[in-house]
Amino acid sequence: MQGKFVTGINCMDGRVQLPVIEYLKNKYGADYVDMITEPGPIKILSENEEKFAVESMRNRVKISALGHGSSLIAVVGHYDCAGNPACREVQRKQTLSAMEVVRSWGFALQIIGLWVDENWEVCEI
Numbered sequence: 001m002q003g004k005f006v007t008g009i010n011c012m013d014g015r016v017q018l019p020v021i022e023y024l025k026n027k028y029g030a031d032y033v034d035m036i037t038e039p040g041p042i043k044i045l046s047e048n049e050e051k052f053a054v055e056s057m058r059n060r061v062k063i064s065a066l067g068h069g070s071s072l073i074a075v076v077g078h079y080d081c082a083g084n085p086a087c088r089e090v091q092r093k094q095t096l097s098a099m100e101v102v103r104s105w106g107f108a109l110q111i112i113g114l115w116v117d118e119n120w121e122v123c124e125i
């Protein structure tokens with residue numbers, strides 16, 4: 001596979017796609033970002049109850065990791081999330097437990113957590 005792939009588990013919200021892509025390109029030297037989107041994915045992953053949704057995300061991570069050789073996965077929460085209307089502190093905890101769930105999947109990927117703030121700027125958790 002040509003180029004460096006990384007992976008995002010991001011909200012479906014259109015406001016957070018480009019900020020996350022640009023961040024991963026600039027900070028981690030990614031050429032391409034495989035974006036896996038759900039409404040409020042850190043809520044879905046941290047609760048780990050919607051088995052179909054969780055398994056669907058896992059399967060897409062597998063394709064990105066094994067098919068594209070992705071080296072890193074970013075788990076993302078953001079300000080004003082319609083699918084996960086929780087405050088920043090709650091979302092920070094959700095992101096950490098979502099990262100643990102992703103880690104339990106066993107792929108050889110660096111796992112990071114990101115927060116997209118009210119100015120649509122990205123920082124690491």
Ligand SMILES: [Zn+2]
Binds near residue numbers: 013080
């Ligand atoms: Zn959202």
